[in-house]
Amino acid sequence: MMKTTRRHFLTAAGALAGTALAAPAFAQDILDDVFQSNRRGGWNDQFDAKAAGGEAVQSAIPIYSHETLMYTQQAITEYQNIVAQGGWNEVPSGNKLQLGVVHPDVEAMRRRLMISGDLSQRAGLSQSFDTYTDAALKRFQRRHGLPADGVTGKYTYAAMNVSPQIRLGQLQTNLNRLNQNMGSYQDQRYVMVNIPAAQIEAVENGRVVSRHTAIVGKIDRQTPLIDSAINEVIVNPYWNAPESIVRKDIIPLMRKNPNYLRDNNIRILAADGSEIDPLTIDWSTEDAAKMHFRQDPGKINAMASVKINFPNSHATYMHDTPQQSLFNNLMRFDSSGCVRVQNVRDLVTWLLRDTPGWSRQRFEDTIRSGQNTPVQLSQAVPVHFTYVSAWSTGDGVVHFRDDVYALDGNQELQMSQAI
Template sequence: MRRATYRNAALISGAFFLAAAAHAWADSADRFPQEKPVETAVPELPAAVPAAVPEIAAAFDALQTDPATAGLKVDWSALKFYYAAHGNNALWTTSNGYTLLGQAWIVQVPRAVRAGMPMAEQTLFKIAGMTPPVDSASQTRNEALMSAVFVASAVDAVGPLGSAKLRGPAVLDKVAAAKDPGDAIGQQWPAYYRFWSLYAKLPTYVGYYQAGGWPSVPKVDKVEPGQSSSVIPAVRARLQYTGELLAPTHTDEVYDTELQAAVALFQRTHGLNDDGVIGGRTLEEMNVSAEKRLQMIVLNLDRMREQGGKFEPRHLIVNIPSQEVKVVEDGKVQFMTKAIVGKIDRKTPTLDSVIKVAKFNPEWNAPHKIASNDEVRRMRADPSFLESHGFTVYDGNGMEVDPSAIDWHSVGPGNFPYRLVQAPGPENALGPVKLDFPNKDAVYLHGTNQKQLFAKQDRYFSSGCMRMQQPIDMAAFLLADDPDYQRPRIDQIVESGKTVLVPLRTPMPVHVVYMTAWTDEDGVLQFRKDMYRYDRYADIPKDLQPGANLIAEAAEPAKPAKTESK
């Protein structure tokens, strides 16, 4: 399947950039800007006058009998009626080229196909043979093909996502009215590398929901492999329903190795430690209903549609619920490390920025909120804490202050006229590397002096920043194209303890997102607990019928709050 997708993408990768304008549009869409462009005055142009394609009904009739397009799931009569009702005006084409919307169509198809959008090979051949219009006849053929393909595959047009009002040709009105053609087409043909594989899971979970869902498992404190428990048959039934356990050979109450492997698999796909122990968190995830899992898939597909257009071909992504940092290039994960993210009351914000510098052996300027709360509390418990952990205290004039001269019980939030700076070293809260990037929340990626926390199942311990388990490896990966800073040199710098700033030759776009359902690199569906309570689910119709839309309108997730960092 994956090989076929790549072959299909290759069929059209070179054929779509059909006009000079389309070339420029595609190039600018994929290149991450290194410098702020110079703003120039743009003259006002007269509004475009729609060009009519009076013979388009006949072109649709031809496509309906063409082997390359006859299989498209299109209501051809409705499509012809749509154009007739709109004066047969062209949407995508002109008599000698393409409209801005048409150029967006041309650019987005290969991106979406590369990301996994299903499309028949013969249809792709047909599209690849399309050349820019040069007269009314070629314009009409292209217009008909572009609309037929779009209506047959646009997410809103075919369901089950989005509003039922946009099914079929009605989706054309939505994209025609859009202010940003690229964004409009991108939401209908998402090019985010996880969208289509998650989208493919919808029918299975619709089926689970329509069947009434899986059996629940009674509560139990803990069951370890080899033990006997009355809940074991229920666990077998639960995991057999969703496929983690295939045709069990045991029916008794003994927790056998066959079931242990299935439990461990379930734990991995739900972000739990895969120790095979059946405890509270494992049972909590097993007993999430099929309805909620379906709602999670729908919600996260909507997030991917909304956010997918901002992801460059090569980028670093932090997913807060999965507590991971990944570098992705052309849809493939090139580097991954575990992460520690913000506490529930000091949430990591979602954001988009660019990493331009790696800072080795960084000092840490403790944010005022952290210094006046956390560090003051530690000093009250241990008067030697600041000194033993490499901190220097400065007053409001920048003068160094002896920590022993401060009455730590008289200062705190609202009354802390000091600044705390921690020197590089093994106790430094930022660890050996800091990857900084501009953002309003003053958060960044860095290492940590609390490495033991990476063994935890739920790693919500920071004050907003993202701590990496392998910070030096990540920095070396980002600097791989710099011959002056290969791994041996990096190790020497870290060992020296001296602060060194190294600009990245290739700045790395960074995106911090919040996704609670997705498919991993092997196509395996992953779910994570909504720890920040951002998920807002739309109701699924209780009498959902096959082929019907799942929701009337997509629910908007809660907006992350601004946080401080550590």
């Protein structure tokens, strides 16, 4: 591969020079620093996470906050300047790079990580994947919602090789979303579900008190945008299968395995509440799609221990799941539209905090009882399902996520579908 030169980086600078003049010093001088960087990377270097650009990425600042709005505006200015100075180089994606590897592609990656602010110029340019590079790559991965394992896989390369022009557009699109919806996030306590990040924030007094990994809707069964208020928690819920799941999932499964309903504690109920024998139904048709399918509470219930309700026209809710291993998946877009919550008992305990008589102990005891128990919150907690795929929560910390529902206007940002 032809070696990247300073001339190659600065080719596009003229067109956007006016924008560059307004950018902060961090962005103005970054390419000069990269190309003047000394050669380093020997294994006897003392590791310094700060010098490597390994500052913490996680923040207690809510995505919807005036601070995030300010930082995102600053990030846009920085990315405008990076674009004006020629952007960053494409990193060859044919090799697995990780700590201990010595390869020419490592130098290209180090240069790329310097330009985006993940790797300090003090770490220098080298073909050695050293501890500086390891910390910087993990920082990059965390900013992009990827497993911070310090190993270059297909999703890391895909995120790394999105051009700064496209990233700039993504930031501008999401700044508009933040501006348009900021007024909805002024409550003292609220829950925010960020769909492309597959993450939930419980916010109180302007700070995130807990974050929860989520599983949200598939591309063909998308989680909707919602503004509502959580008014009920159901411990040991029944699961009532929506018609779409009966039609798309249950009927095809019954055709393959006539015992599927029995094995999964799902009953078919008539209008008067009586139970209908599945053997009396012709499963070669879709007549059953209009019937009421209800799963008993229990460990294999689709919602496991708890369901979180809030009024909305989509029949959408949040819930626990018996499939806890799914929270470890990189692409957590696997539901039929509702939102599964990791560590949901912590979230529910926070929601029930002001409801008399519902301590954590009573909540856990009720789960163990196996009894279906609806609990009305004494004070409803606002909940917002939103779509933010790019934001910044600190100086130099810019987050990007996969545009899973293709709402950002550029196919290259829908990486999970392109790979």
